[in-house]
Amino acid sequence: MSDTVIVDIYAATLSTGLKPGTIRQWLHRGRLTHYGYDRQGRVLINLYELHTPGPRPQAPGRSQAA
Secondary structure, three states, X not given: OOOOOEEEHHHHHHHHXXXXXXXXXXXXXXXXXXXXXXXXXXXXXEHHHHHOOOOOOOOOOOOOOO
């Protein structure tokens, strides 16, 4: 069984305390998976992806420390 709870950005904001803009940036950068849109046109994401640590995108021009 996989942990999947699909919610819109605003429900995720209420659950996590993150700002909607932060969640949109993470979507844009590929940190979160986009699951389509609801009937009102809101972006759908997996709530568990916000609670589980994953690889964070690296800032442009920065090298990774070994």
